[in-house]
Amino acid sequence: MLSRILQSINTNVRELRGRQQSPLSPISAKAVSADEKDHDPGVPLVQESKSTEILAVAGDNKSRQLLFCGGDLPVPAKQRAVTTYCEKGAVHLEKTVELCLKANSLNDPLTRSSSKLSRTVHLAKHKSTVLHVGVRQIDRKRKLSNQPALDTRKKHRKDIETQVTDNIISIGNGNTKSRQSRRRWCRRCGTIETCRWRTSPAGSQTACNACYLMVKGKSLPDTEFENFLIYPLETLKISVQSGEHIKKSQKANMQNTKQLYAKNANKTSSASLYEKTAVINNNKKLTVEATAMQCANIQCRTKITLVWRRGPDGVKCLCNRCGLRWANDRLPKDQIVPVNFIPDKTCAHLSLKELSVSSLSQAERPNPYVKIRSNIFVERKHTRHNRKSPVCQCTIPVDGSLGCSEDCLNRMMFYECDVQTCPCGKLCSNQRFQHKEEVNDLNVFWTNRRGWGLQTLTDIKVGQLIAEYRGEIISQKLCEERLRTVYKDTNNFYFLDYQNGEVIDAAAKGSDARFVNHSCDPNCHIEKWAIGGEVCVGIFASQDISAGSELFYDYNYTLIGSGVSQKCRCESTKCRGYMGRKASVREHSSK
Numbered sequence: 001m002l003s004r005i006l007q008s009i010n011t012n013v014r015e016l017r018g019r020q021q022s023p024l025s026p027i028s029a030k031a032v033s034a035d036e037k038d039h040d041p042g043v044p045l046v047q048e049s050k051s052t053e054i055l056a057v058a059g060d061n062k063s064r065q066l067l068f069c070g071g072d073l074p075v076p077a078k079q080r081a082v083t084t085y086c087e088k089g090a091v092h093l094e095k096t097v098e099l100c101l102k103a104n105s106l107n108d109p110l111t112r113s114s115s116k117l118s119r120t121v122h123l124a125k126h127k128s129t130v131l132h133v134g135v136r137q138i139d140r141k142r143k144l145s146n147q148p149a150l151d152t153r154k155k156h157r158k159d160i161e162t163q164v165t166d167n168i169i170s171i172g173n174g175n176t177k178s179r180q181s182r183r184r185w186c187r188r189c190g191t192i193e194t195c196r197w198r199t200s201p202a203g204s205q206t207a208c209n210a211c212y213l214m215v216k217g218k219s220l221p222d223t224e225f226e227n228f229l230i231y232p233l234e235t236l237k238i239s240v241q242s243g244e245h246i247k248k249s250q251k252a253n254m255q256n257t258k259q260l261y262a263k264n265a266n267k268t269s270s271a272s273l274y275e276k277t278a279v280i281n282n283n284k285k286l287t288v289e290a291t292a293m294q295c296a297n298i299q300c301r302t303k304i305t306l307v308w309r310r311g312p313d314g315v316k317c318l319c320n321r322c323g324l325r326w327a328n329d330r331l332p333k334d335q336i337v338p339v340n341f342i343p344d345k346t347c348a349h350l351s352l353k354e355l356s357v358s359s360l361s362q363a364e365r366p367n368p369y370v371k372i373r374s375n376i377f378v379e380r381k382h383t384r385h386n387r388k389s390p391v392c393q394c395t396i397p398v399d400g401s402l403g404c405s406e407d408c409l410n411r412m413m414f415y416e417c418d419v420q421t422c423p424c425g426k427l428c429s430n431q432r433f434q435h436k437e438e439v440n441d442l443n444v445f446w447t448n449r450r451g452w453g454l455q456t457l458t459d460i461k462v463g464q465l466i467a468e469y470r471g472e473i474i475s476q477k478l479c480e481e482r483l484r485t486v487y488k489d490t491n492n493f494y495f496l497d498y499q500n501g502e503v504i505d506a507a508a509k510g511s512d513a514r515f516v517n518h519s520c521d522p523n524c525h526i527e528k529w530a531i532g533g534e535v536c537v538g539i540f541a542s543q544d545i546s547a548g549s550e551l552f553y554d555y556n557y558t559l560i561g562s563g564v565s566q567k568c569r570c571e572s573t574k575c576r577g578y579m580g581r582k583a584s585v586r587e588h589s590s591k
């Protein structure tokens with residue numbers, strides 16, 4: 001029975017080979033020599049022998065290695081070779097044969113009756129008949145370049161070759177070397193689809209066409225292409241779960257990946273790879289998940305996109321697809337309604353005022369920055385622990401209230417008491433920075449005219465510490481350098497005078513206080529408090545502030561920027577017109 005089936009297949013394969021010189025040409029177990037490489041593709045490379053009947057071919061699309069499984073030769077060494085090849089993750093032997101036969105059958109109408117084939121595979125597996133292996137390096141480029149013209153026969157062969165390997169890849173179970181080697185994704189934006197893969201500093205075929213063209217010629221740092229170090233599984237996972245804008249093939253890919261991980265869940269390496277992927281691609285994951293943005297196109301409303309694009313108001317409120325449609329005049333304006341404009345259940349708790357100010361807050365998010373809980377001293381060590389605060393003369397109030405109130409000497413001198421030396425001990429109320437007694441209900445929102453701003457969602461009492469202005473403590477020199485280089489194209493500055501000519505830069509690392517805008521008629525002010533040997537800068541309420549109000553302080557030239565005065569848009573009746581005068585950094589910080 002088996003021999004009949006094999007005979008039938010071999011006849012088919014021979015017919016196929018005779019007609020179109022498919023890549024299923026038989027080959028011995030040895031590697032192909034240079035001569036063979038330059039061999040006319042019309043003639044079989046190796047004389048066919050009984051022992052090298054072709055049953056299957058598997059392809060690794062990247063290395064162009066073809067694995068041939070030949071006829072009934074139970075040679076132990078070759079058996080081992082197949083096993084090794086399969087164990088290395090190329091593909092399970094049975095699967096290889098099955099898939100390859102399927103692929104093969106696509107090319108050859110005569111072998112399309114696959115019941116015989118699968119029976120062969122079955123037998124091959126159980127009787128170890130499919131054991132002969134030959135590995136051949138196909139250097140397609142070289143072959144093509146050796147011949148002046150691409151004659152039809154060669155073209156035909158090339159087509160079939162691609163078709164066969166492509167078929168294997170698309171039918172593969174995701175656990176194959178070929179699939180892994182074919183995984184391409186842009187290291188900058190994480191996309192897995194592009195019309196053309198390009199070379200980036202991260203290597204060959206690591207940039208999508210768009211990112212390549214965007215970065216090309218701009219001499220951006222190499223790190224531009226380090227956002228996605230690992231295949232963006234997480235992004236895909238989210239996409240598949242939401243089922244939005246994802247093609248079937250991507251879903252299938254993801255299913256395969258999921259299965260793969262489910263299968264290998266108990267293997268440490270795979271599990272850690274999975275975790276690593278999540279961590280390394282965390283940035284992107286965060287952008288996708290944490291922003292909770294929704295596309296403003298009422299017929300789309302997706303939360304998943306790799307790029308948020310600008311809509312009619314210049315605000316990034318459209319997903320990639322809708323953004324492109326809007327840009328190409330293929331999306332009507334009345335169809336674009338940012339989510340929070342519709343007062344639904346989720347907004348019901350907000351007052352109208354709050355709604356109007358926060359209406360765009362979810363449509364776009366501020367540029368990412370790192371939230372820090374204490375200042376970072378970039379060029380020197382902080383001296384807080386070297387010097388103790390002076391000890392006040394307060395006593396613990398007998399009525400059980402908190403000590404160190406308005407008449408505390410330290411408080412009057414803008415010193416915070418020391419936790420260990422204050423006579424009031426735990427009842428000391430003059431340790432607000434140290435205990436982080438800041439307002440919790442603060443909201444970053446889009447103000448339209450001043451960019452992002454900060455509002456309070458709770459009533460604040462006069463004199464209350466609202467937020468500490470934290471950031472990187474840098475010298476004037478470094479500040480100037482950053483102005484010349486990193487911030488040369490920006491209009492938003494997050495510098496604030498620290499002490500002794502040093503500056504707080506909250507652009508990359510900081511706290512919510514960095515979003516407080518300037519007003520010529522502010523409701524807050526800045527105070528500097530000494531704690532040990534260092535200073536803490538805080539935003540304090542100058543008056544009682546009601547919930548929903550935006551917080552402002554008068555930059556009063558203490559905000560150090562480009563040195564050029566910026567037009568003030570505080571909209572108060574006392575507006576001076578400009579936030580600062582034309583002054584240099586040195587001038588500012590000497591104040």
Ligand SMILES: C[S@@+](CC[C@H](N)C(=O)[O-])C[C@H]1O[C@@H](n2cnc3c(N)ncnc32)[C@H](O)[C@@H]1O
Pocket residue numbers: 366449450451452453491492493494495514515516517518519561566567568569570579
């Ligand atoms: C410390 S940041 C404040 C947060 C900032 N609005 C944002 O979007 O991130 C200071 C910058 O905000 C802008 N800004 C603050 N107050 C402003 C005002 N009253 N008028 C115009 N722009 C203002 C200026 O661009 C300034 O450089």
